[in-house]
Amino acid sequence: MKIYFLFEVERNSYAVAAQIYRRAFESAGHEVMESLYPATADACLQLVPELQEAVVIHFTIGPLFRPIPGARNIAVVFHEWDHYPSGWAGMLDHFDQIWAPSAHVKKTLERSGVHTPIHTVPLPLNTEPIPEKQSWNTSRPFRFLSVGEPHFRKGFHLLMAGFCEAFPEVGEAELMIKTSDVCRWRGMREDIRVLAGSMSRQNLLALYHGSDAFVTASLGEGLGLPLAEAIVSLLPVAANYWGGHRDLLRKGSFWEIVHQQVIQPYCSEPSYYAAGQRCAYSSPENIASTLRELVSASNEQRKERARMARAFLLTRFTQDRSAKKVQRALSLIFERQKQAGLYSTQS
Numbered sequence: 001m002k003i004y005f006l007f008e009v010e011r012n013s014y015a016v017a018a019q020i021y022r023r024a025f026e027s028a029g030h031e032v033m034e035s036l037y038p039a040t041a042d043a044c045l046q047l048v049p050e051l052q053e054a055v056v057i058h059f060t061i062g063p064l065f066r067p068i069p070g071a072r073n074i075a076v077v078f079h080e081w082d083h084y085p086s087g088w089a090g091m092l093d094h095f096d097q098i099w100a101p102s103a104h105v106k107k108t109l110e111r112s113g114v115h116t117p118i119h120t121v122p123l124p125l126n127t128e129p130i131p132e133k134q135s136w137n138t139s140r141p142f143r144f145l146s147v148g149e150p151h152f153r154k155g156f157h158l159l160m161a162g163f164c165e166a167f168p169e170v171g172e173a174e175l176m177i178k179t180s181d182v183c184r185w186r187g188m189r190e191d192i193r194v195l196a197g198s199m200s201r202q203n204l205l206a207l208y209h210g211s212d213a214f215v216t217a218s219l220g221e222g223l224g225l226p227l228a229e230a231i232v233s234l235l236p237v238a239a240n241y242w243g244g245h246r247d248l249l250r251k252g253s254f255w256e257i258v259h260q261q262v263i264q265p266y267c268s269e270p271s272y273y274a275a276g277q278r279c280a281y282s283s284p285e286n287i288a289s290t291l292r293e294l295v296s297a298s299n300e301q302r303k304e305r306a307r308m309a310r311a312f313l314l315t316r317f318t319q320d321r322s323a324k325k326v327q328r329a330l331s332l333i334f335e336r337q338k339q340a341g342l343y344s345t346q347s
Helices: 013-025 042-048 084-094 103-111 155-167 201-210 225-232 285-296 299-316 319-342
Strands: 003-007 032-036 055-058 074-077 097-100 116-122 144-146 173-179 192-196 213-215 237-240 260-263 278-281
Touching: 003 013, 013 032, 013 055, 013 074, 013 225, 013 285, 013 319, 074 319, 097 103, 097 319, 103 116, 116 319, 144 155, 144 201, 144 225, 155 173, 155 285, 173 201, 201 225, 213 225, 213 285, 225 237, 225 299, 237 285
Parallel strands: 003 032, 003 055, 055 074, 074 097, 097 116, 144 173, 144 213, 173 192, 213 237
Antiparallel strands: 260 278
């Protein structure tokens, strides 16, 4: 059985997700070949001879999904809001199967009328040797870290406003925002550092290890890989409890930023819009309150919650569990197509 990963590199999170999922395939005994996602429909058709009757796993954003004719196509969908655009949903109905990284994504697709079978397939988040925090004695000033693309959805404008409200005097705390090189804005004050640009994996993991807490004010996540990385590194975390975060966290293991579920008011472009899309909005006041609470907590409390969060995450996102879900999903594809007589039992 030939298995191909088609992934997009312009949005780095899809390439990262593909590499993480690859570990589950290899654990299940499958060899995976990789190719960049075709940029056009014509480029997609050029792959047809090579990918005939292969299992093709697609990692990209909604409007770019294109099934390969003659292949067994699986779409791995990450989506933040709770409604999926109708045009995107229609394209997914041409796939053989959909994999969702979280219960939030699965419910969103079902709510949006997708008819293709949807399976929740967790990422194996316990396979990378991420350095674990050894001490919860905090720095002076207290160091917060946040990681993500410079997009309004990540809520960095809300986070910076909340940080300034929580710590009106420069020097009480620091906030570092690690983002990509497309970022053109700066922090609102000298104690808010924006680190924009590429960084080695080793150096990124060192940021987690060297910080006192991780915070995200994101309005929506399909899962939340930076949050997951922070949890695995035993960094205390502050986040809302909505969307993909609900798969990664359980109550009592983190500092919860109070949010309101509101209609999503902004779209990158009209085709990305779906009527009724909702997101999780946290006001700067609520963010400030949570940041102050985290700083005021004892070292032992931060340590205890960090360990609770990591233990919970690693019961759900393990290599073994992911490999079993992969095997089950693949077997269902072959059972379904064998019954339909679409492929011979020799393939």
